[in-house]
Amino acid sequence: MGLTSNKVLALAVLLAVLLFFGTIWLWPRLARRSWKAITGRVGLLLATQVTIFASVGLAANQAFGFYATWADLFGQETTPGIVVDHDPAKGAGPVKVLDTKSVNVPGGGRPATGGQIQKIEIGGKESRIGSPAYVYLPPEYFQSFYRNRTFPAAVVLTGYPGTAEALIKGLHYPQTAHRLSAEGKMQPMILIMLRPTVAPPRDTECVDIPDGPQTETFFAKDLPGAIAQQYRVGTKARNWGVIGDSTGGYCALKFALHHPGQYGAAAGLSAYYKAPIDVTTGDLFHGDEQLERDADLMWYLDHRPAPKTSLLVTTSKKGEDNYRDTLKFIDKVKEPTRVSSITLESGGHNFNTWRREIPATLQWMSGRLDDN
Template sequence: MGLTSDKVLALAVLTAVGLFAGTVWLWPRLARRSVRAVAGRVGLLMGTQLALFASVGLAANQAFGFYAGWADLFGREKGMGVVVDHTPADGPLRVVDTRRVPGSASGDPAVSGRIHKVEIVGRTSRIATPAYVYLPPEYFQPGFRTRTFPASVVLTGYPGTAEALVDKLDYPQTAARLTGRGRMSPMVLVMMRPTVAPPRDTECVDIPDGPQTETFFAEDLPDAVEGHYRVGGRPGGWGIIGDSTGGYCALKLAMHHPAVYGAGAGLSAYYKAPIDATTGDLFHGDENLRDRADLRWCLENLPAPDTSLLVSSSRVGESNYRDTLKFIERVKATKRTRISSIILESGGHNFNTWRREIPATLEWTSERLSTPERAEEPPRS
């Protein structure tokens, strides 16, 4: 049973309840001063506390998606050892699994869409990472067989799991529902985490002598997806959405690469790359690289990018509220970059808050990307 399994959480809760009941039942028998009785009381108290902490920790991990599995929790990331072999005929994207959209009533992809698990290898960055690709029902319908679709990259926070975007934040289900109601155009979603060089948090920076993460997201990822699916088309065909660390990355990539990303949405984002134990030395003394990782510095010192940005925060519960208001004012002052916002009355830095913002974010993104156009080549997938 995995770390995020409901069975593991239920087992931990039942264990805690059972130990509590056992403590209440056995306490009178252990109310003596013998070594055995004292050891029994200590054991029951410690066992109950450990089971309680485990239950709370497992519930929090399920709610926020901190760790994907036991290896991830104990620092032995499963994805670190993946090797992808490519023959000359292979491309930079390979589909390794196919699954139905959670909650879909039909197994027909032309009715409910489809989710592909893929492996992507950057031609320039040489970064290899998994992702999930949501293909809307229209992608499989005869009336759209010669059309390309707008696409959006969707990023988690750090450390985050790509699965949480599907199973916890419900991006494919929400997109399908909004499209069915006519509130957004059919859109392909490329869902992944920004941690493409685990366990290091690269903050989507091209690190000197290290992972070239910005290059991966700005060049390799769109190229790989466009080479396999009928998507994108630049400029104007790609958006990028993220929460927390992924939100910072989304805003930065849209600002640095407006010719690629015509819209960038940062949910609960921050606006400057941190330096801490998870990031290590991102800039190696390169002041230009450090400045470019500060979005407020970019707005004040670089030409305003021709792109659309969306930021979100809460008046109560989010630590980025004041910084977000300042960022909005700085973007407005550029007169060129377009800015929108979602400001909740209250909401913490968590999945529940982001689920309240995702429908409006998808609609906003869809409105700012180019609509499907006729493809120049026959369908590829």
């Protein structure tokens, strides 16, 4: 059973409950001072606490999407993605569809009513990176009236470490997009959902690392090109946006600033504005000072020409560490760059806060993108 399985969580909770009541039931029998009785009491207490902590941990992982598999949890997922080149003459492309599933909405069993989620593998020609992702196709994509229409697309990124599944199960991006579109509050839009960790377990901060993973190239060039070959999406900047939370938010803003010819809009939910250097990132810049400066979004706004793109940043007055930096970031933006913001009175760096911001973010993104 997988790490995110409901059966695993239910089993852990059941064991915790049984051990709790078992401890109460057996405690009088273990009240003696013999070493066997003491060992029994210690064992029961430890077993109960371990199962309680395991239950809480599994529930938190399901809610926040930290780890996708047991191998991911224990640090055994270390193999980088490998790109396999295909012969275009044989009809093979850079996107491989692995599975399809319905959207958890009323009528979701029919793609023309509920849309569809496809699990795919994206191969990066220039970056040599391969990454799994989920694509949400809106109901209109399957309706005959729209068969000749292209759709705007938004890349949606998790934080680090994050899982792409959390964007569906925890943050409910497809369900929210479906509801808003049905209510006429946003246009139908394709969502490409994945995590920025395309070279696990390393946190590359979406940087083209010298002699390392070319993560920025993957997101700025390979991914849009691959998706455009597979799906009916536009190829201009006004057709493409990118949304992310935390690390994904930093990446989203950076992509729009560095590549305004590809991304016409970006939203950073609880984003920070400078790539950190820690044990998860390693040496990102290898002494390249210009690369490091460009990865600092505050420096970039001060020293580079203002790009023609639209940005959205979110924060809260209480609970977020980025509140003051977000105000500074907004103040540094100059025309023709446009900036908008969402500021909550309170809200921590967590899924509950982002779920409150996602509807307005999707509506904002929809208003910044075109379908042709």
